[in-house]
Amino acid sequence: MNGKNDLITGVSHDLRTPLTSVLGFLEYIEQDRCQEEVEIRYYVNIAYNKSLVLRKLIDDLFEYTRVNSGEYPLVMERLDLKAFIRQLAEESVPELTKAEMTYEIDDQAGELWIEASPKELVRAYENLITNAIRYGRSGGKVEIGFSKKGNEAVVRISNFGEMIAESDIPFIFERFYRAEKSRSQHTGGSGLGLAISKSIIERHNGVIYVESSPLRTDFITYFPFFIES
Ligand SMILES: Nc1ncnc2c1ncn2[C@@H]1O[C@H](COP(=O)(O)OP(=O)(O)OP(=O)(O)O)[C@@H](O)[C@H]1O
Ligand SMILES: [Mg+2]
Structure with missing residues (x-):
């Protein structure tokens, strides 16, 4: 850090x-x-x-x-993660249409309930979806995947544009970091988006990582299931 x-x-x-x-x-x-x-x-x-x-x-x-900063405690509630992400995807349709893109849902899970602050989580996923549109335009679509792994809910945001260079991967979540290509393409970002997404996801005891190949780029997030107490 x-x-x-x-x-x-x-x-x-x-x-x-x-x-x-x-x-x-x-x-x-x-x-x-x-x-x-x-x-x-x-x-x-x-x-x-x-x-x-x-x-x-x-x-x-x-x-x-x-x-x-730990000074602002998140106001947590029981959240239907799938319904929540589906709504975000719907809300990004105008942005997708402008980029001549569509979205698809790949649903491999039953219900996914987690404990979350929706207000913060919106910000985290908006950044991921905006990135998938901004940097994945040539692939024509954004795919959103839902699955379960052990006691965790898994959400994947994927695009099919150019891959993220292997040398950029270790730095992609750092604040102000923008891959060489994006800096030269004037896409107008500040490089804070993924740093914010990561902080928010980690404050929900979640995990985020990225995988990128010439075929696809996947941002994968995990959250522990909501447990009744
Ligand atoms: N889905 C993606 N496909 C390819 N490259 C990506 C993707 N998401 C992020 N990147 C790369 O990671 C860099 C950092 O992303 P981040 O969201 O942190 O910043 P930004 O999009 O450049 O600016 P901001 O989000 O602050 O407007 C981007 O500049 C881009 O190079
Ligand atoms: Mg961004």
């Missing part, structure tokens, strides 16, 4: 980059250097989009520190 200083260093850099360009464009306008209105509009639009990136980063950072 990295220390607090590493977090601050990483954050400062990631906040400064979009802020520098916002300031650059605004300064240009402020100094009346634009010749025409369309030019002003153009720069305002860029500054606006960079500001959105900044806001997402700040929101994610807030979420990351929140789920990582």
Whole structure:
């Protein structure tokens, strides 16, 4: 685990980059250097989009520190994991459609009840589904698998795009880490998504890991079953 200083260093850099360009464009306008209105509009639009990136980063950072500190106890309840994930999948249909993708459910399990805080768990799976869409577009579909293993519920989120390089796998859950390809493709992420998902899942006594091959990428999560007490 990295220390607090590493977090601050990483954050400062990631906040400064979009802020520098916002300031650059605004300064240009402020100094009346634009010749025409369309030019002003153009720069305002860029500054606006960079500001959105900044806001997402700040929101994610807030979420990351929140789920990582023990100060906020999760409010746990008995949760029907399959119904919960199915609903999330339905809610991602607009995003899937935009990417010309569909989703399929591979159901190998009976009921899967766990103890969870739905509010946090939504965040964890939204990140996984968004990633499957963002990075798996070429495969045309996202597959969601349900199964049981011993006393644990297993949920798998899979996509069929390009594989994650073996050299990236050990770092993929680290905060701010983005694989070389994604960094160069300007997909606009901050690299906090999987770090947040992992923290949330671990706070539910769950486990997450990834497997990737040229055919498919699977994010696999395990949770202990809910036990009546
Ligand atoms: N399903 C996937 N298929 C292929 N690569 C993936 C997948 N999910 C994540 N990755 C790789 O792991 C990196 C880290 O993912 P993570 O969700 O933490 O950050 P991000 O998506 O880049 O940004 P953010 O989630 O903060 O918007 C991604 O940049 C991408 O390179
Ligand atoms: Mg992500």
